[in-house]
Amino acid sequence: MSDEAFFWEGVDRGQLLAQKCGDCGSLRHPPLPMCPACQSLNWTAQALSGHGRVHGWIVSKHPSRPDESPRTVVLVDLEEGIRMVSNLEGASHIEIGAPVEVVFREIGGATLPQFRPATGASR
Ligand SMILES: [Zn+2]
Incomplete structure (x- = not known):
């Protein structure tokens, strides 16, 4: 494996x-x-809990496919003290330090973890 x-x-x-x-x-x-x-x-x-805070983000544009909508790539500080790079959904920009939570999405036939702004109900 x-x-x-x-x-x-x-x-x-x-x-x-x-x-x-x-x-x-x-x-x-x-x-x-x-x-x-x-x-x-x-x-x-x-x-992992899937909860964390935004450490930083960039808008990524595919250089060879300019028509494809840009995606927002976030670096998330997870609650457990490790960092994960992922895509942000539900917002094109976000405050540094804002709470986010993981969601799992099927994209192109594969399941991928993405992050979205946390709804705030739990924390
Ligand atoms: Zn060790």
């Missing part, structure tokens, strides 16, 4: 997962075979 397979299997089930080191317990994303903190090869998959 590739290092990323568990992540996409989680996404298929509607779960956002990260690797948790089996020795020092630190979380990491994107998936890596070895813990950057302690070099351990042991890890387990940890479910």
Whole structure:
């Protein structure tokens, strides 16, 4: 199994997962075979809340397909202390530090995690 397979299997089930080191317990994303903190090869998959805050964002335009609508790429600081790059939906721009939550969308035949502004009801 590739290092990323568990992540996409989680996404298929509607779960956002990260690797948790089996020795020092630190979380990491994107998936890596070895813990950057302690070099351990042991890890387990940890479910994440899917809640976080916007660390930064850019509007990405496809250079060879100028007619395609630009997408907003967000860097999200997840509650668990790791960062994830994803697409933002439901807004073309967002405040730095604004709360966001994960949603799973079928795009081009694959399920992908996306983030949208959090509805605010839960936090
Ligand atoms: Zn470790």
